[in-house]
Amino acid sequence: GEDVEQSLFLSVREGDSSVINCTYTDSSSTYLYWYKQEPGAGLQLLTYIFSNMDMKQDQRLTVLLNKKDKHLSLRIADTQTGDSAIYFCAEHPNKLIFGTGTLLAVQP
Amino acid sequence: EAEVAQSPRYKITEKSQAVAFWCDPISGHATLYWYRQILGQGPELLVQFQDESVVDDSQLPKDRFSAERLKGVDSTLKIQPAELGDSAMYLCASSLLGGSTGELFFGEGSRLTVL
Secondary structure: OOOOEEOOEEEEEOOOOEEEEEEOOOOOOOEEEEEEEOOOOOEEEEEEEEOOOOEEEEOOEEEEEEOOOOEEEEEEOOOOHHHOEEEEEEEOOOOOEEOOOEEEEEEO | OOOOEEEOOEEEEOOOOOEEEEEEOOOOOOEEEEEEEOOOOOOEEEEEEEOOEEEEOOOOOOOOEEEEOOOOOOEEEEEOOOOHHHOEEEEEEEEOOOOOOOOOEEOOOEEEEEO
8 A cells, every 4th residue: 555654753953963764665656755844834845866866965955765675864954943844755656645744843 | 936826725614514725726837736634644635637637536535525627727626515524734736747756836725624
């Protein structure tokens, strides 16, 4: 079945690095994604990685992909209070399937 | 900057009543999606349109939910009758390339509370 899993909550201090983890199920996904949802808002695409890559860096964001273990992670360097939000990973075998979301709380 | 517009932002209704949500996608985006997001969960696809045609409605509870996109632009999602379990955020999204790269643009959502 389709099941994308994430830990529910992560708390970090401002300036620290955050690592949000995700496991997915469908190895046929061409792309894997990270979306961000701020309170009361819709989702916004943060970054994505092509399935034949194992790492992608985009400014403060680093995405790591382990296809063998079907594990995806998002690292946010120098986490700021404005990064507080819910982060969803998503796989795309033939349609976008979202994980349960990880609430990131950044303490000043 | 172009945005996906949704209305209403908030809707409170009693069970057994009818409710409707409206979405206007980004101009030029042929693909439109309706997602339901229950509190504490990720969004779940209800229906996907390509222009005016339904591409995927496998998760749409068709006994009470209906969706249309008559002219291939804006769309309406209707629930009749509403049930307590329908309380959720209803998100509309659109994409330029049929979602093949997964880049969807979301509206701010319509939060439904059924009493």
